[in-house]
Amino acid sequence: MEEIYNNAEDDKSHYLRPSTDQTGSRSSERRLTVADFLCLGLLSVFLVIGLIGLGVHLASLTEERDQLKTSLTEMTEERNKLKTSLTEMTEERNKLKTSLTEMTEERNKLKTNLNELTEERDQLKTGLTEMTQEDNNLQSLCQTTCPDGWTKFCWSCYFLSTERGSWTKGREDCRTRGADLVVIHSAEEQTFFSTFINTRTWIGLNDRDNEGTWKWVDGTPLTVTNWAETQPDNGDGYIKVGEEDCVQLLDGHSSEWNDVSCAAPLPWICEKPAQP
Known part of the structure; x- marks a missing residue:
């Protein structure tokens, strides 16, 4: 029992009495802690700088995104306007094609009527020429004379x-x-x-x-x-x-x-x- 007690006391005194090795170790631990702190500080500074840079970049990306969204909206509206204009122009083109077809048909009818009228005019001119000739012949005959008593x-x-x-x-x-x-x-x-x-x-x-x-x-x-x-x-x-x-x-x-x-x-x- 006494031996055990003595051993215990020795162990206790061992813990209570610091040694030179332990002091150096603690000093080393303190030095490592400061270096770590400095590293952490630098890392924090870099992190803050990185976060600021990321924030700036994010803000820039957000602004660019908003601009792109605005451009997309404007381009969508412009596309819709162009589609509407294309539809209107297509309808107008179809109307013009229809009008052109109708005008072509009317022109052909007018050409046919003109040909018929021209032919009728030529016939009338021929008839007039013949009638004029006949009238001249008749006048020539009517200018003849008869014997006395006739x-x-x-x-x-x-x-x-x-x-x-x-x-x-x-x-x-x-x-x-x-x-x-x-x-x-x-x-x-x-x-x-x-x-x-x-x-x-x-x-x-x-x-x-x-x-x-x-x-x-x-x-x-x-x-x-x-x-x-x-x-x-x-x-x-x-x-x-x-x-x-x-x-x-x-x-x-x-x-x-x-x-x-x-x-x-x-x-x-x-x-x-x-x-x-």
Whole structure:
């Protein structure tokens, strides 16, 4: 027990009595602590500087980000405006294309109408030229003269006999005068006779070759007629006087036509071309 106690005291005194080694060790520990402190201080300074730099850089990045966001927003708006403008321009282009198509169709129609009008104008000019030529010819004919005792109407001369005879005798007399019984081919000529003749008179119309087929002495068919009411009747009236194959002009303002027997004694009217 006592030994143990002594050992314990020795151990205690050992702890209570510092040794030279322990003092040097503590001094060394104190020196390490100051160096560490200085390192930590420098590290802290560097850390602060780094944090400040990072803060500045972060602020710069934040500002740049905000600028980029603003630029992105502006570019997005500009893009949307450009898309809207592109849509409007596309619609306007389509409208212009439609208008161009319509104008092209209208131009083609106008060109077609112009060609038709040009062709019609040329035809009218040709017709006018022909009519002018015909008018000149007619005026030239109308400037012709007739022998004494003959009446002139445009390009023909007419002679009204003062004697009477059959249709055949009247035609023979006309031929001796270089003419023939009158042939009526226009309403104007018919109207002329209504003022020129005031008695029943032979004209150059008959159906002696074929009953009902009337033709002029020059062989031409009828183009103008002026038959009196119920005529021609070939003598089927109240008094039957035989075949009625020759035609006379009735007296009066209308000078209507009537078929009568070719042997009836009537005056006649001759026709021949006027002479220049």
